Each structure stands twice: as C-alpha cells, then as structure tokens.
Amino acid sequence: MDNYRFIISGGGTGGHIYPAIAIANELKARYPGAVFLFVGAKDRMEMEKVPRAGYDIEGLWISGIQRKLSLKNLLFPLKLISSLWKARGIVRRFRPDVVVGTGGFASGPLLRVASSRGIPCVLQEQNSYPGITNKLLAKKARKICVAYDGLERFFPADKIVKTGNPVRQDLLDISGKREEAMRFFGLDPQRKVLLVLGGSLGARAINTLTHGHLAFFDSLGIQLLWQCGTLYYEEFKGYASNTVHIHPFINEMALAYAAADMVISRAGAGSVSELSIVGKPVIFVPSPLVAEDHQTKNAQAVANADAAILIREKDLDRDFEKEFSTLAGSEDRQRQLGENIRKLALPDATSDIVDEIERYLKRQD
Template identity: 70%
Template structure:
C-alpha cells in the first residue's frame, strides 16, 4: 500500500474552510507521507486561504443559487455540469482513498463524483441547521460528523456521529493569564472588559450598537475591546482611547478571550464552538443575513440549555441595555452561563472526525 490520498472540499466562507484545513492537519500528523488535494470554488476565499495553510487547491466554476432570478441563476445549470465534469476528472486523476466535505457549494459536485466512483465520503456539518449541500449529499456519505444534537431531522440517524466542530488549536489547552492579556491590549486591570466580536470582516449592526452604547459602557465603568472588522476600522478608529481599544482584526484570540469578562458575538458555528471552550458569559447577536438563518438556530441551541443570552438585531435598540445590565449585575447569572457553556465544549472534535475517516481506510 502506497501513501494515502485525501481529497477535501469546503468553502465559500471561513466557517467551511477552517474545519477542512484542521482535518487535513490532523490527518497529516497521523500520516506524514499522505497526499492532500483541496477542491474549492474558483472565485471564493478558499483559493487564497488553503495555499496559505500549505495545501494544493483546484477551483471549480460553481456558485450558489441566487435567491432571485438573475443572469447568474441562468448560468447555474451550466456551472453545475461544468463542475461535475471537472470534479470527475479530478477524482479520476487523484484517486483519493477518502473524500471529505465540510459544506459550501464546491463540495457538492466533488463528493457526488467521488461517491459515484465508489470512494467513501465523510461529511462535516458545522451548524445546528444543516446546509443545503450536505443535505443533498447525505445519502451518498458513509459518515456525517455533526456538532449539535437532533441532527437526525436532516440526516439518516445511523450515519451521524456527534464530534463537535474543529476549533483553533491555540485555544485548546493553553490558558493565557488575564494579566498578560490586559497588558497586551493596554487595558486597565481594575476594570471589567467587554469583548466585541463581529467576525473578520466585521458586522455593521453590532458596530452601530457599540458606537451607540459607548457612553453606556463608560457609565458602567467598563472597558471595551472592539474587533470591528477590516471593512469598518477607518470609520470607528476615532473612538480608540484608554478604555476603548478598536481593532480591525484580533491576531491573538487567546489573549482577547483571556482579557474578557463578557463577550458579545455573532453566532457562526466556529465562533459558537470556540466560545464553549472559552467558557465566559456570552451575548449572541446572530446575523439575520445567512442561509436558513442558521446563526439564530446555533444561538438558540445554547440558549435552550441556559448557556448563553441571545438578542436579535431587531431587539437591540429596545432591549440591549436592560439585558446587558441584568447580566452584569448578577454574579449568579454569569456563573450559570459560564458553567453551562463549558459543558457543551468538545475540544477533541478534530481528532474524533479523523478517527471516523481512518475507519474508512481499512
């Protein structure tokens, strides 16, 4: 037997790319001489992110269906046919032992062709509400790795394995000290810190909220670590001060989490899984502009276990200050949220997913 060959596909957003890279890294650790090939969508961020992680990637001419009738939609059938033919060629040439899909459009054609060539397929679904591509592929997969309970609504029960989502290794295990963290960001050790996370690009509605509430935070004697995103940093950096630190991007997430007493965040699957490991009180403000409103579903899965607080964008003006004050005034609520969110952490997710992949190599 020569070395193993793994083909991985997932992309469109960091939420699909990051898990695919984490799985590849773990496979590589166990099989140093294995060959890897990623397949993505030609014009999406995986074409840049995957090579940065040190892996080869091929792009397919594919995109999602737009919600309204557009020229792009008229091209859709052609893109699908083109992608299926290209995917079949890639599978034939590369001859993978296992194909792994982490969601996103490109994984559709690739896993479909891998399955029809008799190659075992593993799917990884990050969200509590399954994505369309994974739902379409479920029948062809040997195993479906999920992060939430109740996924038999979408997938055949006997294929589901609850593994959790891959999270950044630098967050597992290493516990940065609070003092070091506060020093790193130039924050005051005597004040409580609110960490605001809007994702790498930023979240307009969360930024508008923070801007409006800066006086309120100040009145509460709080300091703010505000990751506003690279699209918004020009607009908000004027608010940078001793007690408000405005950042486009947080390079040391471990230190940001260590500095935080309370966290306000979007509810993408990756963020939710990370925040379970971090174990601090969280207020989720889900993005309403994502497919199938899955961020609201992700946040709800925690709220139902009394592990987080959720506010919809439409409720912010009316309810934010009251909900936030209730949380800051109640040691009991803070402690309940910390305890319950930690119970949901699955730090060994990547290893479990790779265990399932290895079973198919026999």
C-alpha cells in the same frame, strides 16, 4: 501505510474552510506521507486561505442560487455542469482514498462524483441547521460528523456521529493567560473587559450597537476590546480611547478570549464552538442574512441550554441595555453562563472526526 491520498472540499466562508484545514492538519500529523488536495470555489476566500496553510487547492466554477432573480441564477446550470465535469477529472487524476466535505457549494459536485465512484465520503456539518449542500449529499455519505443534537431531522440517524466542530488548538487552555492578555492589548487590569466580535469582515449591526453604547459601557466601568472588521475599521477607528480598543481583525484570539469577561458575538458555528471551549458568558446577535437563518438556530440551541443570551437584531433597541445591565451586574449570572456553555464544548472534535475517517482507511488496507 501512510501514503494515503485525501481530497478535502468545502469553502465560501471561514466556517467551512478552517474546519477543513484543521482536519487536514490532524490527518497530516497521523500520516506524514499522505498527499492532500483541497477543492474549493473559484474567487472565494479558500483560494487564498488554503495555500497559506500549506495545501494545494483547485477551484470549481460554482456558486449558490441567489434568493432573487439574477444573472448568477441563470448561469447556475452551466456552472454545475462545468463543475461536475472538472470534478470528474480531479477525482480520476488524484485517486483519493477518502473524500471529506465540510460544506459550501464546491463540495457538492466533488462529493457527488466521488461517491458515485464508490470512494468513501465523510461530511462535517458545523451548524444546528444544515446547509443545502450537505443535506443533498447525506444519502451518499458514509458518515456525517455533527456538532449539535437533533440532526436526525435532516440526516440518516445511523450515519450521524456527534463530534463537535474543530477549533484552533491554542484555545483549549487559556487559563493563566489573563495578565499576559491584558498587557498585550494594553487593557486596564482594574476594569472588566467586553470583547466584541462580528467576524473577520465585521457586522454592521454589532458595530452600530457598540458605537451607540460607548457612554453606556463606560458608565458601567467596562472597557472594550472591539474587533470591528476590516470593512468598518476606517469608519470606527476614530472612537478609540483608553477604554475603547478597536482592531480591524484580531489574530491572537486565545489572548482576546483570555482577557474577556463577557462577549458579544455573531453565532456562526465556529464562533459558537470557540466560545463553548473557552467558557465565556456571551450575548449572541445572530446574522439574519445567512442561509436558512442558521445563525439564529445555532444561538437558540445554546440559549435553550441556559448557556448564552440570544438577542435578535430586530430586538436590540428594545432588549440590549436591559439584558446587558443584568449580565454585567451579576457575577453569579456570568459564572453560570460560562459554566453552562463550557458543558456544551467538544474539545476533541478534530481528533474524533479523523478517527471516523481512519475507519475507512483501515477497511481498505
């Protein structure tokens, strides 16, 4: 039997959406006759990204509670009731065999309804510090797939399985692609490459840091492959040169990682997982503005294993030049960090998560 029916719910950020799509793709590869429905939040990026990946999606009128008093907070009870009502209709109509939640506010109402009807629900938690939605859903979930140790503080220990986070398959082997990557991006093969990442939209602090240190990087003989983000491209594109290669967004991430000798990056769960797979020495500059400060916790978990350097935004002026000079000047340190972060990689994450889902399918057959 391969005509199973799956609902996959999650979104709000790429960190929730791309794992959801990766899980769906693996399920589809194993069960070509399966039917899929994604459920996300209206007006969020999943409503665009999921159809582009070839899947149907329905949106719920739901959003998170803001940290400050706002109209959105006053509307939250109404949104929650509306979303629960619509989720009931979706579950009743679609009749899923299994529901998968990857985090984000939309997954809350959907998985709450599905679990109350006895439908097996599997959670995938990307971060070292779980979001509020997954923490609330944990008691009803059958299994919780995590990427970090120590999540027993938040979830029932008997439900946890450490799988890692799904990553794009083309990152699993970038060895031997450096020459191709250097040609593709027009980089100088005689210079070290620093890859700068701030997410698809960009990161103000990382862009300001990079711009303010262009002469510093040049003095060290380093060229930049700089993804400044779509929000900041117009502001920074004028600083491009033979040694500063600026892009609003890099689609060919496998080649970007293949070219990189060192990386500066945010510490979202997806970025941490990808950098672990490719084994590059990295300086994490986590965003302090995300829920529960989870990026700092992600980066700290890696830094504690001597597998990355963590510099908080507030400490960049004080620490960056010293930390980067030490790293850039030591091949041994670069190699050590790359080897240590690679030890944290879980390259079979997508397959392992789907193995867990399959266990519930077999129980129903």
